[in-house]
Structure formats: C-alpha cells, structure tokens
Amino acid sequence: MDSSQRVRAIISFVHSADAGSFAAAGRALGISSAAVSKNIAGLEKALGVRLMNRTTRTLSLTEEGEAFLRQARIALDALDQAADAVVAHRAAPAGRVRISSSAGFGREQLAPALPGLLAQYPGLAVEVDFDDHLIDLVRDGYDMALRGGRIADSSLVSRPICQFTMILVAAPxxxxxxxxxxxxxxxxxxxxxxxxxxxxxxxPWNFVAGDGSITTLNTDAAVLTLSSPEVITELAVAGMGIAEVGVHHAWPHLQSGALKLLLLKAHHPGNFEMTLQYPHRALVAPRVRVTVEYLLDAFAQREELHVPFSALRQFEA
Known part of the structure; x- marks a missing residue:
C-alpha cells in the first residue's frame, strides 16, 4: 500500500468509526460503501491486524482499532494544521502572543524589543507577565517563556539566548x-x-583553585542579601560593597568606570544560560513563530548579552 492509498484508507477508517457504517462514511466521502470497505480491508492487511468487527448492521472497533483511531486522528489533525499553516503563512501573522518572562530580563531586554516587533507585525497583540516564579507553559496558557537556567522538560523547545557570565564588582x-x-x-x-x-x-560564590577544583566562599556574613540582581548592581555602584552580578547588568557601569572588576582569573563565571522556551507542537502558529524569531534576533544584537570574556580584562581593578 503506497502512501496515497494509506491516507485514503485511514480517512475511510476514521469516517466509518465516526459514522458507524460504511454507507454513511461513503456518503460523507463521496464514494461507494464498497470502496470504503475495500480501503479499510487493505489497511488491515497492510497493518496485519483487524481494526473493525463487521456485522450486517453494526461496526465495532477492536482494541487495536481503538488505539489506531487515536493515532489516526492526531495524524489527520496534523495534515489539517499543515494546510492551515500554508494559508496562514501567506497572510500577515496576527493574534495574541502570551509571554512569561523573569522580571529583570523582561524589563531590560524584552521590553525594548516589543515596539519593533509590533511595528513589523501590526496584527500581533502581546501580553507579558513579569514573574520570576516557574510556570507551566501549557497548563497556564503561555505561548513562550524567557527563563534562566537549564530547565529539563521534553515537552518544551529551548532556544538559547545567551550564556550569562557572573563577575565580582565594586565601585572605585x-x-x-x-x-x-x-x-x-x-x-x-x-x-x-x-x-x-x-x-x-x-x-554561591565559586572560585577555581590552583589544582582546578572548585571552592565555594562562605557568604553568610554578607551585609546585604537581596533577590533583585538589578538592585544588587545599583548598590554596588553606590559603593555599598562587593557584589556578584551578571556581566549584562554590570556592562554599562564597567564601561563608564562606575564599577571595577575583581578576581577575574580566580572567580568561576558560572554556567547560567538564558533560554526562550515554547511548547513542542506538530506546527507552531505563525504569530508564535515570527515572535520567537524576531526576539532571538533582537537579543542577538544586544551587546551586553554577548560580551567576550577577553573583553573584561581591561576593567579589572
């Protein structure tokens, strides 16, 4: 059975299961009941299992038929979505896009990108929640999320935005x-x-020892402990003490001379990654697809997110 015959047979099977008879399925498909029966018989032969029990009056699915019907519906839905996607691709993307973002990254990196996104795609409407709590994208109805760290979830596509380098800084x-x-x-x-x-x-503040091992500094005696990295950076600029912050937060202050970098060779930069995540789907809606690609391109152009390690040496105290 070639692929075109298989598709016709699957469609005949699904319609027969829904309608309860070959005759009703034939009427819906515009073919004879005999053709429907032949299609299903060919499918069963190709699969090597019986999908339906037939009597003169009724059809009933076998256990294998029930399982196959569930998968067949998914396959046919994917075909319908593919056709819809082709049509939608020809039109300007439109609709609401729901985004969840960590507060700091959302304010400093996402928000500046939104005017350009909406100017390029005026049919879009964007809804953003700035929240550092972890969320369930599918359950909570989000199209995408901007999150730090490596979140292992097979139901999500993770697109890397940048690697965050952590540094120690203080005001002159x-x-x-x-x-x-x-x-x-x-x-x-x-x-x-x-x-x-x-x-x-x-x-934790981690350091690389002479033998390559990692040691952790006890910071229990810290004079200030805060949840906001942006406020930590501001207080370091104000001369309150030594802080560990991401390069992207410190970058403008390093360039202006308001902060100096400390212990660059000894301090471990961490393994902190920012990603854009969205649910795995057979097809991604055009409104989501264009938003993802636009934001990734906008983030790629943000200098502070991609500072090479070699560029930091000039700012050491």
Whole structure:
C-alpha cells in the first residue's frame, strides 16, 4: 500500500468509526460503501491486524482499532494544521502572543524589543507577565517563556539566548576606602552583597583553585542579601560593597568606570544560560513563530548579552 492509498484508507477508517457504517462514511466521502470497505480491508492487511468487527448492521472497533483511531486522528489533525499553516503563512501573522518572562530580563531586554516587533507585525497583540516564579507553559496558557537556567522538560523547545557570565564588582570609591582583594580569602574582610533566589537559596560564590577544583566562599556574613540582581548592581555602584552580578547588568557601569572588576582569573563565571522556551507542537502558529524569531534576533544584537570574556580584562581593578 503506497502512501496515497494509506491516507485514503485511514480517512475511510476514521469516517466509518465516526459514522458507524460504511454507507454513511461513503456518503460523507463521496464514494461507494464498497470502496470504503475495500480501503479499510487493505489497511488491515497492510497493518496485519483487524481494526473493525463487521456485522450486517453494526461496526465495532477492536482494541487495536481503538488505539489506531487515536493515532489516526492526531495524524489527520496534523495534515489539517499543515494546510492551515500554508494559508496562514501567506497572510500577515496576527493574534495574541502570551509571554512569561523573569522580571529583570523582561524589563531590560524584552521590553525594548516589543515596539519593533509590533511595528513589523501590526496584527500581533502581546501580553507579558513579569514573574520570576516557574510556570507551566501549557497548563497556564503561555505561548513562550524567557527563563534562566537549564530547565529539563521534553515537552518544551529551548532556544538559547545567551550564556550569562557572573563577575565580582565594586565601585572605585569602595575599593579606595576598603582596599582591593587580591585573592578569594581577602573577601572575608569585605562588605559583601549577595543574591537570594525565590526558593530561599543564596547564590554561591565559586572560585577555581590552583589544582582546578572548585571552592565555594562562605557568604553568610554578607551585609546585604537581596533577590533583585538589578538592585544588587545599583548598590554596588553606590559603593555599598562587593557584589556578584551578571556581566549584562554590570556592562554599562564597567564601561563608564562606575564599577571595577575583581578576581577575574580566580572567580568561576558560572554556567547560567538564558533560554526562550515554547511548547513542542506538530506546527507552531505563525504569530508564535515570527515572535520567537524576531526576539532571538533582537537579543542577538544586544551587546551586553554577548560580551567576550577577553573583553573584561581591561576593567579589572
């Protein structure tokens, strides 16, 4: 049975299961009941199983037929979506796009990209929730999410945006008053500003030892512990102490001289990734597809998200 015959046979099978008879299926398809019966018989022969039990008056599905019907509906729906996608692709994408974003990234990176997105695709409407809590995209009805970290979920497509490099920074005024640490042990004598995540975990400060092993600094005595990396950066600029922040937060302040970088060789930059995630589907709606591609392109052009490690050396204290 070639592919075209298989499709005709599957359609005949689904219509017969829905209508309850070959005659009704034939009327719906515009073919004879004998042709419907022949199509299904050919399908059963190709599969090597009986899908339907026939009597003179009724049709009933076998257990194999029930299982096949579920999969057949999915396949036919995918074909319908493919046809719809071709038609939709020819028209301007339109509709509402729901996005979940972490608060900081949403405010600093996503929000500036939205005017250009809507100017290019005026048929779109965008709804954004700025929330650092983890959400279930499918259950909560989101089209996509911008999230940090490596979230293992086979039901999601994850498109990388950037790798976040973590650095230690302090204001020149703070270093003038308290001295510049030359090794990780020196940090014990300094005012530290640390970050606490929503789950209560404090972000560890890791360092690479001479033998390549990773050591973690005890930051329990930090003078400030905050949940907002943006506020941590602002307080470091204000001279409140030494902070660990992402390069993307510190970049404009490093360029202006408001912050200096510390212990670049010893400090471990972390393995923190920002991704754009959306649900696995046979076909992605045009409104979602164009939004994903536009945002990924916009983020790729943001200098602060892609600072090479070699460019940081010039900002060391």
């Amino acid at each position: 005024a703070y270093l003038d008053a308290h001295g510049t640490p030359r090794q990780p042990e020196d940090l014990a004598r300094h005012c530290l500003i640390t970050r606490r995540f929503l789950g209560g975990r404090v972000s």
